Amino acid sequence: MAVLVMILVLSLIKSGVSQRNNTENNINTPIRSFCGRNPPINLSSLINNRNSTFTEIRRQLSSNGVFYARAQSLSLGDSVFGLAQCRNYLSTAQCVACLDAGVSELDSCLTGNGAYAFFDNCFVRYANYDNFYNDPNVVEDAGIGPLGICGNQTTSQPATTFTQDVGGMLSDITDATPKTSNFYVASTTQITSNNATVYAFAQCVGNINKGICESCINNAYTSISNCLPSAEATFISVGCFARYSMTPFFNDNQTVDITNFLKGNSSSKVPIIAGAAAGAGLLIILIVSCLLFLRWKKSRTTLEDSPELKGTINYNYKDLQLATNNFSEENILGKGGFGEVFKATLEDNSIVAVKKIQVWDAKAKAREEFENEVKLVSDVHHRNLLRLLGWSSEGSNLLLVLEYMPNGSLDRFLWGARKGTLNWKQRYDIIFGIARGLAHLHNEFHVKIVHRDIKSSNILLDHDFQPKIADFGLARFHPEDQSHISTKFAGTLGYTAPEYALHGILSDKVDTYSFGIVVLEIISGLRCTDMSSDKPSIEDYLLEHAWKLYENRKHVRLIDETLDVNEHEEHVKQIIEIALLCTQSPASKRPVMSEVVSMLPKGLSLGNRQLTRPTFIDHHRRVHIGSPNKHNVSGMPKESDTKLQLQSVEAYDEVHVMEKGMNVQKRA
Incomplete structure (x- = not known):
């Protein structure tokens, strides 16, 4: 019965109303x-x-x-x-x-x-x-990043009372703002020990979803409530803005009635309140309902309660089933080792991509990849990283809802149906965008993330041919205090750095190596596993072919024959050299991606850096290692290759399966 009484009390709470009318402080500071x-x-x-x-x-x-x-x-x-x-x-x-x-x-x-x-x-x-x-x-x-600003004056009001009263108002505003139609609330409260009034408001930027607003406003509440008992505080973020002050900055008639938005005060509580007088009968029904709800809740994946999922939407499975026309064949965008990706049209007519993960048992690797991708990507926001909009998990039905990329994956423009349609500016923008996305994962996000599977089929293109890195199923957190970590190899041979393929040594330089390979593919229009057309031997895959041309100062011949570079020839050659720098071994010779981003815009040359012959790995599990000595472009000695067997056939077999990938767009 105490629970029902508490609900009744909460339903009667209203925000305070100021009697002061003063907007003189509306200045553009x-x-x-x-x-x-x-x-x-x-x-x-x-x-x-x-x-x-x-x-x-x-x-x-x-x-x-x-x-x-x-x-x-x-x-x-x-x-x-x-x-x-x-x-x-x-x-x-x-x-x-x-x-x-x-x-x-x-x-x-x-x-x-x-x-x-x-x-x-x-x-x-x-x-x-x-x-x-x-x-x-x-x-x-x-x-x-977000910024909280505390006022430099403490209120003259009793600190405990002020903190309780203002804290309660801020809590109410935090609860109500994401629920309003325009994501905006302005409210006031009077300090109970005095006649002083405190003004506060919160506002999310227009045209976003409720989840993003709620996440931002929660951060705002945490920030400015920590300023109490300061007389004022402000929180700014690209997603929301919040402020409280003892100095009035809006009029009395501009407050928003948030009673119906507060926890425990929706209209659905009216029948419960009305039934309180009926006694314990309704309480028993309420308890039974709660138990049934908790039992249902327990049956769902623990992802729903994960703190990493702020800002994403938990979609209803049936809604996504309807949006994809029951996952029909005509809506398939791509197929991969763990499932399929479908084009979906939601109720608001927005178009998204739905990645359906196949799970055959509760311990399936696909479920692990699904949970990993959801938790990693839900808080990553960058123009060159594919955005996770939401997810759905009901039993064995695991779905990711992602941005829809109208131009599909990069590989279809390099060797698929649209081969040769990208000009140099578009190719350069793609290279630069991939570099920026990786730099964000490695250096600008609050934790370092190593993608582990950078390849052309995992680079998606928007309507303006700007790239977005996709498929984070293999991505891993990387502790900042460690130069590398050891892990079981998973990736795609041809794109994977030798130290990782051979020994499982993982660092951000693994992504740098993969980036270099993708750059060579973008410039040449060749797959990294294609054999050289000049010398069709099993050793002449793209990286080795590119190195031999560079070695003989003929790397301009690597450029895709469909690409008209004209006055950009020197720039393209410099980008090839940067790509080769990214594929150097050992990993310490490779630049970090933030360095690559600074090198690319002006096509900066390598300066005093000297390139060494890379370590080559082919798809027959052989490693080809050249001379460890440094060489410059001229006079490079040629040594016979040393061939080593990969240490783990099991690792290769796993890679062979993963090589199918999970392309969010259909391959041509």
Whole structure:
């Protein structure tokens, strides 16, 4: 009965209402700004597109009641996608004034093709990609992390009372904000020991889903509640903004009634409250219902309660079954070793890719790969990493819901049906994007992640041919305090670094090696397992073929014959040299991916670095090792190869199975 009484009490709680009416503190105080580090292709083009984008955003915000706007300008190569959001308590004039201040703040950003600015009253952002429209956490550069700011004055109110009263209001706002239609709440509370009023609000950026908003607002609550008993605090993030202050910054009539959004106060509780007087009978029904629910809950995978899954959606299996037309053959995008991937159209007409994992028993490796991929990717947000939208797990039915990539996988453009259709700029952008995605996994994410299976079929292309790294089923966390870890080999021969294939030594340099191989494929249009057309021997796979051409200063002959490089020939040759640098052995000779990102934009030469003959592994489980001596391009001695057997046939057999991959898009 005590439970029912508590529900009744909670249902009567309402947010406090201030009697003060004061908005004089609505000034455009800049809080934080950031300018990206990736230079534009053409500065004047970027500026023109940026101006056009913000002109359109200003037009939208000039309409009464509009607080969120976005626009884009795609002319002349340096595309600009922009958005701005004002606080809902502002007038139209105040909103436009804040936008103008934000645009002025970003005018000086000339070194990067993306930037943002935070003010108390608004948030302004632009970039040369549009992924952040629906998921603001997608980033290209490091440095866009959340920030909590505590005021430098402690309240004059009794600290304990102030903390309890304001903390309760912040908790209510945190609970209610993701449930409102516009992800916005403004509320006030009066300190019980005095007549002082505290103002607070929270707001998520427009056009995102409830899960992303909820995750962001929870982070905001943790941050600013830790500031108590400070008289004010602010939390800023690309996904949400929250603030409380004893100084009024919105009017009394601008609060939001959140009673129906608070825990225990939905309309579904009305019958329970009405039945409280009926006595213990209803309580027994309630207890039985809870037990049945817990039994059902226990039968589901523990993934649902995993703290790593913030921001992702737990989809209903039947909804996904309907969206794929019962996983019909005509909706198949790709097939792999652990299942199939389907094109799905959701109820809101958005298109996604659904990866269906086949599981034959409770201990199947596929389930392990599924759980690994969900937990790893759910919190990774970068424009060059495929975004996990959600998942579904009901018994043996394991589903991943992923971004849909209209142009499919990279391999179909290199040797599939669309071979030869990519020009050099597109190929270079793909190379650069893959490098940025890996650099984020290795150096910019809060933990280091090694993908372990970088290959052309795991690189997907969006509508603008920007690359996204996919298939994290084999990815692993890498402890920061260890240079490498030892693990059982799993990957794809031809793309895998020798030290990992032979000895299971895993480090981020394994991904660097795979990246180098993919770059050679992109430039040559050849598979890494293709034999050289010049000398058809079993040893002349792509890496060795590329090395021999470089050795004789003829690596320009590696370039895909369908590719017209013209004035870019020297640039392409330098990228080939960077790819060969990435495949060096031992692993210590390879650059980290953040170095590669800095080398690629201007096609920087190797400088004083000298290349050594790589270690080659073929698909017949043989290793071909050249001279360990350093050589430069000229006068390189040729030594006979030493052939070693791979130590583990079992490892190769596993790789042979994994080589099928799990392509999110159909291979041509």
